[in-house]
Amino acid sequence: MEAAPNPPDWQDTRHGSKIRVAAWLATVVGEGNSFTREQLHEAFQGVTHIERRMRDLRDSGWEIETYRGGAHGTEMRLIKIGEPVWSPSYRRVSRPFVASQQRHQVLARDEYRCTDCGLGAGERDPSAPAGAAALEVHFVVPLSAGGSADITNMVTLCASCNAGRRGSPVTDPEAVSLEVSRLTFQERMILLAWMAKGERTTSPVERAWVMYRHLSPEQRQLMRQKLSETVERAVTDSMAD
Known part of the structure; x- marks a missing residue:
C-alpha cells in the first residue's frame, strides 16, 4: 500500500x-497536543469559517477534543x-453531503434547536465566535465510520456543541451539582425527565x-402587537373583576 504524502505547507x-487547517494541526499542533481557539484564528487570519473547516475533518476520522471555558478561553486537543485530506487520491473520493432538503427536514424535525443545549439559531452563545448560536446538521455515526447519509443518522447541533462531539468535553461535576442545587423542585423534575x-x-x-423567530419582520411586529393587546385586555379584565 502506497504511503500517504506528507502534509503540505x-x-x-x-x-x-x-487542507490548510489539517496541515496546521498535523505539523504545528501535533497529535496529542493542545491549542486554543485564539491560536487557530491567529494562524488563519482573514479565513472565514475556519472552525467549521476544522470540524469537517471529523468525517475523515480526525478527533479533536474541546475544553470550554478554560483559563485560556476555549481550548482544544x-x-x-x-x-x-491533502492527498490527491483522497480528494478524488466522492463523499456524501447533507443536501439542502435533508438539512431543512432535520432542522424542522428538531424544531430548529440544538438537541444538546436547546439553543436556537441567533440566540446568545458566549462560546461562539460571534457570540450567537449557529445551527449545523451533525452525523451521529460519522460517514467515515460507515454511518448512513439518511436523516435518521443526522441531528441538529449548534456549532459549539458540534465542536465538542468528537471528544469528551471536560465538565466539572461539582459545577453541574452546584447548578442543580439552585433549581427549584419543579425544575429538577424537568431536568430529570430530560x-x-x-x-x-x-x-x-x-x-x-x-x-x-421564523416569521418575517413585518409578521413579527404584527404578532407582538396582537399578543400585547391580548395581554393588556386580560390584565384589564382581571382588574375589573
Missing part, C-alpha cells in the same frame, strides 16, 4: 482552508490525526418562540 493559500429521555424537550412557549 499550511500557509500555502493555493490549498483550500480544510488533537486526539488523533485522521485521513490525509436525563431519562436523553434529550431536552421543549415547552409550548419555547415552540411558539421558535416559530415566531
Whole structure:
C-alpha cells in the first residue's frame, strides 16, 4: 500500500482552508497536543469559517477534543490525526453531503434547536465566535465510520456543541451539582425527565418562540402587537373583576 504524502505547507493559500487547517494541526499542533481557539484564528487570519473547516475533518476520522471555558478561553486537543485530506487520491473520493432538503427536514424535525443545549439559531452563545448560536446538521455515526447519509443518522447541533462531539468535553461535576442545587423542585423534575429521555424537550412557549423567530419582520411586529393587546385586555379584565 502506497504511503500517504506528507502534509503540505499550511500557509500555502493555493490549498483550500480544510487542507490548510489539517496541515496546521498535523505539523504545528501535533497529535496529542493542545491549542486554543485564539491560536487557530491567529494562524488563519482573514479565513472565514475556519472552525467549521476544522470540524469537517471529523468525517475523515480526525478527533479533536474541546475544553470550554478554560483559563485560556476555549481550548482544544488533537486526539488523533485522521485521513490525509491533502492527498490527491483522497480528494478524488466522492463523499456524501447533507443536501439542502435533508438539512431543512432535520432542522424542522428538531424544531430548529440544538438537541444538546436547546439553543436556537441567533440566540446568545458566549462560546461562539460571534457570540450567537449557529445551527449545523451533525452525523451521529460519522460517514467515515460507515454511518448512513439518511436523516435518521443526522441531528441538529449548534456549532459549539458540534465542536465538542468528537471528544469528551471536560465538565466539572461539582459545577453541574452546584447548578442543580439552585433549581427549584419543579425544575429538577424537568431536568430529570430530560436525563431519562436523553434529550431536552421543549415547552409550548419555547415552540411558539421558535416559530415566531421564523416569521418575517413585518409578521413579527404584527404578532407582538396582537399578543400585547391580548395581554393588556386580560390584565384589564382581571382588574375589573
